[in-house]
Amino acid sequence: MSTPAIVGTLDDETTTTPRSRRRRRDDAHGAEAGTHHRGPVWTVLGYAGMVLVVLLVAVPLFWILITSFKERGDIYVRPAQWWPEPATGENYHELTTRIPFFDYVRNSVIITSATSVAKIVLGVLSAYALSLLRFPGRGVVFLVVIAALMVPNQITVISNYALVAQLGWRNTFQGIIIPLAGVAFGTFLMRNQFLNLPGEIIEAARLDGAGPMKLLWRVVLPMSWPTLVAFALITVVNEWNEYLWPFLMSDDETTAPLPVGLTFLQNNDGVTNWGPVMAGTVLAMLPILVLFLFLQRQMIKGLTAGAVKS
Template sequence: MVSALKKSRAGVKPLKVLKTVLRWAFNIVIALIFFIPFYWMVITSLKTLGQTLATPPTFWVSDPQWQNYPEVFTKVDVWGELKNSLIVTAGTLVCQCITVIPAAYAFARYEFKGSKILFGITLATMMIPSQLIFLPVYLMFSSWGMINTYWSLILPSASSAFAIFMLRQTFKQVSEELLEAARLDKAGEFKIIWKIMLPLARPTVVTLAMLTFISVWNDYFWPLVMTTKETVRTLPVGIASLQMTESGINYNIMMAGNVILVIPVLIVFFFAQKQIIKAFTYTGVK
């Protein structure tokens, strides 16, 4: 019996090692899928145009062309467009807080006539691509005289069906007894949202804020449609204009612009990552 047990343990150990190796191999492959495009963008930004177009391509740069980055600033108003992108992104986040949180709370905690139909319509809007509705939206903003304004870039993303859905699902997990106790203490609905619901939904809120930031910051389509003046042009549109040259596309300069564009996203992700960890380790009433 003892020998059989030893054989069983001997068989389990190699299987456990194999699972660990396969798990690490899978994680490495996934990491490389995300890392290689970023690495290629960075090294291309440090090449000459000739090196960029060389065949076969080189995977390392022996003489980095750091002057590609200052050249981006000479061809594009990076600081002005960076300011515009920050204003649009911050404005969108504020608007979504105002619209998404009360809507998610209402759908989660109240049963009113037509609530399920209204929630279904809200979810259905996620299946409508922005390219399908851009013309009526453009005509609407044009009739209001809001083309080439920050509002034309903020209001189309002022709410999010996906965010409402995710936050509603989180709010539904909060105990009704906890809310009733708060109401007995004469807490109003807004106080309940601020003091109870949002702290308990912190992981979802932080994650949605990150996703919204990345989506709005990288948005190219709406700023391209809604702006014709450089005064309100956002950074993605400005970086894309680098490819419109008489001598052809300077891929190295364009990649340098893309590196500049992605730096704020990396900074926000670096700091928000710690907040997400804190949010998920937060211990509250379930």
């Protein structure tokens, strides 16, 4: 765990003793020496590989970005234009005027935050009950949850649709959010995390008089922070991109989220003007990107918090 990369993020933790710092630096030297031993050919190949991967990921993103600033006629030209010339904000203007873009953003934020919060809270609570609390039928409940995880969501869609439609919840936020709040994945993930926590710490907290909520909040969750953040991130990204169910449930921009809304920029029987589509993609990506950068820091912090020596 004492990799040099992580030391760099620890600037606020001043209590690390100088001795352990020095040792970490020594480790780093050792690691560098190790790579030198492998010879320049491997090093070059390694960097080439990394550059290749970066290009694979970055080039399409870059292309989306520059296309969003191109004029319509410049999108399909040969040779390809690698810089918008002239640059234009027209696509963004068209994006926000041709479809009710901000309505879709609002809906996405509402649906994503509500569903994510519900999923995370329910996932954590159910996983906690299924891993650390003893009650009769616990195994059966867990089996049922796992079984729910195994049923592909395409199969449940129709019966869910029937249920929600009968409740008269079509084209409403609760109709979209509540069926999405099922948590089998979170339950499964967090349960495994909780079961992997050192049992003695849980017992220590019980002996220290911590009730179930306090045990969860003060002891179990802080130790599970990295997993929880990863789970939250996966959940938010999934909800943000969720397409099938919101598409079935929503009728118009009063409830439809961004992924559904952006499709109306595409011409489904003819030529699509890709400029606004790319602009919409850029704007839809931004919040998730920011969230990811922010939470990633949290995840690494969580990892360095220092567990108990086993």
